[in-house]
Ligand SMILES: Nc1ncnc2c1ncn2[C@@H]1O[C@H](COP(=O)(O)OP(=O)(O)OP(=O)(O)O)[C@@H](O)[C@H]1O
C-alpha cells in the first residue's frame with residue numbers, strides 16, 4: 001500500500017530518497033531492531049548463518065509444520081530447517097526474538113571468484129530494542145555454542161590419519177579422515193573396575209575442566225600413557241575414551257612425519273575435542289637419545305643432537321628424517337602444544353622402560369595406565385560380554401577354579417576373548433575350555449619359571465663370590481670389587 005502510494009505521490013527521481021526517509025522514520029518509531037545474517041558474507045561462507053540454521057533445527061523440529069530436511073556428509077542424523085520465508089519465535093533469558101528465513105532470487109551473477117548460489121539466503125533476527133544488548137552480548141554466543149554442540153552430536157566422529165606423508169589435500173589439510181565407528185566402550189573393556197572408574201572420572205574432570213585449566217594457567221590438554229603387553233586392550237581403551245567423551249581421533253603415524261616443523265603443522269591442523277594418538281611410540285621413530293647407551297660419548301652426542309632441533313639425529317638410518325625427541329617433546333608439552341584446546345594425547349607402548357624420562361614426566365604423560373594380563377575381575381567382564389554370564393550364573397567352584405589359575409596363566413584379554421569367541425555357541429564348553437587353557441598356561445609358565453630359576457642358580461654357583469678378605473687390611477663392608485665375567489665363565493677382579 002505504502003509503495004503504491006509512493007508511486008502515485010512522488011515523482012520517480014524523488015522516490016528513492018523518500019523511501020529512505022520513510023524507512024528512517026519507521027525505524028525511529030519502531031520498537032524493534034533487525035539483524036540480517038546472510039549465508040555468504042562477501043566471498044566467505046558465514047559461520048553464523050550455518051550456526052543459526054543448526055540451532056533453529058532443534059526448535060524447528062518441534063514447532064514447524066513445513067520444514068526442509070537435510071543430511072550432511074559424515075552425518076548420521078537428519079537436520080530440520082525452516083522453509084523459505086518461514087518464521088520461528090525463540091525465547092532467551094526472558095527475551096523473545098523472532099527468526100525469519102529469507103530466501104530471494106539472486107538478481108544477476110556479479111563477478112565473483114567462485115560461483116554463487118542462485119538463491120540469496122539469510123536469516124533476519126527481529127529483537128525488541130530493549131533486548132538489543134542481551135542479544136548482541138550473549139544470545140549470539142549462546143547460539144554458536146549450541147550449534148557446535150548439535151554438530152558434534154549429529155555428526156559422526158572422525159578418525160584422522162596422516163598416512164599421506166607430508167602431502168596436503170585440495171583444501172590444504174594434511175589429515176585424511178574416515179568416520180570413526182569403533183564399538184569399544186568402557187563397559188566392554190575388561191580391566192580392574194576401580195582403575196576403570198578412576199580413568200573415567202579423570203576424563204570427565206578433564207572435559208569439564210575449562211575453568212580450572214584457565215584459572216591455573218595450564219594449557220587445556222592431558223596426556224595418557226598406556227603400556228603393557230600386546231593384546232591387553234590399549235587400542236581398545238583409546239576407542240573407549242573417544243566414545244566416552246565424543247571426541248575425534250587423530251592417529252599420528254610418526255614414521256610418515258619427516259621434520260619437526262611438519263609435526264607442528266600437523267598439530268596446528270587438529271581440532272579441539274580430539275584425542276591425538278601415537279601408537280607404539282617406542283617403535284615409531286628412532287629417538288636415539290632415549291637409549292641409555294653404554295658408551296658415554298655416544299650418549300652425550302645423541303643427547304646434544306636430539307635436543308638440538310637444527311641438527312640431524314644421531315645414527316639415523318633414515319638420513320633425511322630429522323624428527324627428533326625435542327620435536328616430539330615440544331609437540332606434547334611446549335608452546336605449540338597449546339594451540340587449540342581440549343585435547344588429549346595418548347601414547348601406547350609395549351616397553352615403557354625404553355622411553356625417555358622427559359617424555360614420561362607429568363605435563364606430558366600425566367597418567368600412566370598399566371594394561372596388564374587378564375585379572376579375575378577383568379575375566380568376569382569378558383564372561384559377561386561374550387557369554388552373558390553374571391557372577392551368579394556360574395557355579396561357585398568353577399569361579400574359584402578360574403580365580404585360582406588366572407594370575408599364574410598370564411593370559412591377555414585378547415587371548416581369552418579368542419577362546420570365548422570360538423566356543424560362544426556352547427557356553428559351558430567355552431568356560432570348560434577356558435579353564436583348561438588357563439591351567440595349561442599356568443603350568444607351562446611355572447615350568448619355564450623353574451628353568452629360569454635353575455639357570456640363575458647355576459650362574460650363581462659358577463661365580464666364586466666368597467672371597468677371603470684376610471690379609472687385605474680392609475673390613476669386608478669396606479671392600480669394593482670390580483668384577484668382569486670373562487667368556488670362559490671365570491671372574492676377573
Ligand atoms: N582389556 C580388554 N577388554 C576387552 N577386549 C580386549 C581387551 N584387551 C584386548 N581385547 C580384545 O583383543 C583385541 C586386541 O586388543 P587391542 O588391539 O586393544 O590390544 P593392544 O593392547 O592395543 O595390542 P597391541 O599392543 O598389540 O597394539 C581386540 O579385538 C579387543 O577386543
Ligand SMILES: [Mg+2]
Pocket residue numbers: 234235236279348
Ligand atoms: Mg594396539
